[in-house]
Amino acid sequence: MHQAADAAPLRRPGKRRWSPAALAVAPTFILVAISVYGFIGWSTVISFTSSKYFPQYDFxxxxxxVRLWESDRWNTSVINLVLFSVGFALISLLLGLIIAIFLDQKIRGESTLRMIYLYPMAISLIVTGIAWKWILNPGTGIEHLLRSWGWEGASFNWLVDPKMAVYTLVIAAVWQTAGFVMAIFLAGLRGVDSEIVKAAQLEGAGAFRIYTCIIIPMLRTSMFSAIVILVYQxxxxxxxVVAMTNGGPGYSSDLPTTFMYNSTFLCGQMAQGSAxxxxxxxxxxxxxxxxLYAEFKHEHNDSSH
Known part of the structure; x- marks a missing residue:
């Protein structure tokens, strides 16, 4: 026993050994730290300089x-972002919830319909933008089709209308994402306790009242997650934006991301783009x-119970 104890390697107190898993993850962690957080810090530093085509460090x-918020183009992009985010999020939530409730009725061919609704998510945003650019183009899309059917007064020129161009982005984004929101809500609906629904039915509550007063309020977590994802997107x-309107006509459909790209790479205003x-x-x-705070708090409460 004493010989075995003597043969065992001695560990110095306070010295920590790296596990194989930590060693395997370390290169990725270092790469992410440099390529993501390092460049975030560098961009922040550049935003306090007068850099144009090349970085300068004259703070x-x-x-x-100040110059950014005095720019009409930046303010237009911020207003467009609010319009786009609100329209995109609200319509996607409403449409996704309606489709999820429809599929929750255990209809025939549910798996096929789920696949059809989710299919747009498999398409890249570039392809979606180009497709909807053709569909909404007055010369080749809906307006042209209606006029070819004999409706000479038909007009749907949102894509080339400076006041309406940003709403064409909402249409394409909703088409791409509504199926994803449907999947989030459908997962939440399938997690609702059926006993609660049966009890409400015994009390004489109709389907509309059950969904509006019982089931939908129980989907708060799913709805919160969907809202965060949609607004972040x-x-x-x-x-x-680049595929559909490229910020046009003019800069009427610019968003902050396209403003940043144009300022940094096309106009040679590196500091302005960094800001x-x-x-x-x-x-x-x-x-x-x-x-993240809500998720952490939820997990903490679950673990404490």
Whole structure:
């Protein structure tokens, strides 16, 4: 026994050994830390300089942020982001919830319908944008089709109308994402205790009242998750805008992400683009942090019980 104890390797107190799993993850962690958080920090530093085509480190305080909020194009992109986010999120939530309730009725061919509704999520935003650009183009899309059917007065020129172009982005984004929202709500509906529904039916409650007063309020977690995902997706939207409108006509359908790209890479205003990127990051943080806090609090409460 004493020989075996003596043969055992001695561990120095306070010295921690790396596990194989930690060693395997370490390169990825370092790469992410440098390529993501490192460049976030670098962009933040550049936003306080007068950098144009190349980085300069002559700090000018908050002048780039003041200039940013004095820009008509930036303010237009912010207003468009609010319109796009609200329209996209509300319509996707409503449509996704309606489809989920429809599929929750145990209808025939449910799996096929689920696949059809989810199919747009498998398509890239670039393809979606190009397809809807053709569909909504007055010369080749809906307007042209209606006029070819004899309705000469038909007009659907939102894509080339500066006041309506941003709403074409909402149409395409809802088409792409409504099926995903449906899947979130359907999972929540399938998790509702059937005994509660049966008790309500015994009390004489109809289907409409059961859904509006009992089931939908129980989907708060699913709805909160869907809202966070939708708004986050709206804030970072870039591919769809470039493919459909490229921010036009003029800059009437610009979003902050396209403003950042144009400022940094096309107009040679690196500091201005970095300042807009920091503002976008702050919006994402405001959206994501409460969600992560709620998830952490929920898991903590579950573990305590």
């Amino acid at each position: 000018v305080g908050f002048s780039q942020y 709206a804030v970072r939207s870039f591919d769809l 807009s990127a920091v503002m976008i990051l702050l919006v994402v943080v405001v959206i994501v942090v409460p969600y």
